[in-house]
Amino acid sequence: MTISFRRPGYACTDHFLDVPLDHADPGGPTIRLYAREVVAPGRQDDDLPWLLYLQGGPGNKAPRPGASPAAWLGRALRDYRVLLLDQRGTGRSTPANRQTLPAAPADAAAYLRHFRADSIVRDAELLRRHLIGDRPWSVLGQSFGGFCTVTYLSLAPEGSARRSSPAGCRASPRARTSGTAPRTCASSPRTTATSRAIPATATSPPASPATSPNATNGSPPASASRPAGSRRSASASAPPAGSTTCTTCWRRRSSRAGRARRCRTRSSSPPARRCRTPRSRCTR
Known part of the structure; x- marks a missing residue:
């Protein structure tokens, strides 16, 4: 069933398709999928x-054109016909909530096993064949949708010509060091750049105490040169332009706004309480 209508700046068509609840049992119970073509x-x-x-x-349901902001949609419509899918259990597709779940916890858990990423990908493949036949389409996944995009590569690589994941698709440490992450998320600039940069640092061994520059002359490391609770010396060198100093651990951190911000570095000892006495009167 299809319904066509207009929104300001968009031409939309709503699609409904009945799919099996369990794709391993095509003759069993069915649920309804909803997708909006834009x-x-x-x-x-x-x-x-x-x-x-x-x-x-x-x-989460798919965004609604005109009702929810989606800056990427306007750019995508220059080159694509976009299909916004309400994944099974969300939006106008058959919901998964307390009204539809079985009362017994074991039965509810068994029912929810049919709402994972592998079932979503198989739903998308049935929808693709229903709309465009054997032609592949491109897939864009956001956050959890990025994991569904990676699952698409495993279950139906022939169904998608290009895959993109702007967020949520992170490679495992094994994939990063082995160099397979750029191929897994080849269309994700953020993931590809991260996976290429990490092996150079992840595979280099940490400096041992015997080879540390501070260990050769017996001086303590830079992070331990200031006792806990001490106040920054007035004779210390001023931070370079474009950087500020953390008020907790005195580490210099760059800040675009030019304001001091708390350092996120964890310390084994609790941070010293900040002195509230004006600097001109403080004797610490």
Whole structure:
């Protein structure tokens, strides 16, 4: 079933499709999927490539054009016909809530096993074949949708021509050091840049005490050169331009706003209480 309508700046078509609750049992109970097709006005009849959007969460419905801000959507509509899928259990698809879940906890857990990323990917494949046949489409996943995008690579790589994940798709340490992370999330600039930069630092061994520059002359390390609770010396060198000093551990941290901010470095000892006496009168 399809319903077409207009929104300011968008031409929309709502799609509904019944899919199996358990894809391993196609003849069993079914649930209903909802997806909204969005295209730029005047391009409804153009042969545009498709872009499937998978929302994050899990448990969030897809954005509604015109009702929720989505800056990426306007850019995507220049080149794509976008499909906003309400994943099973969310939005206008068959919900998964206390009204639909079985009363017994064991039965509810068994029911919810059918709402994982693998089932979402199989739903998307049924929807793709229903709308465009054997043509592949591109997939954009946000947060949890990024994990669904990676699952797409495992279960149905032939169904997606391009995969992108702006957030939520992080490679494991094993994948980072082995160099497989850029291939897993090849279209994610953030993940690819991170996975390429980490092996250089993750594989280098830490400096031993015997080779440490501070250990050769018997001086304490820089982080221990100031006793806990001491106040910064007035003769200390001023921080360079564009950086500020943390009021807890005295580490210099760059700040765009030019204000001092607390350092996130964890310390084995609790931070010293900040002196509230004006600097001109303080004797500490």
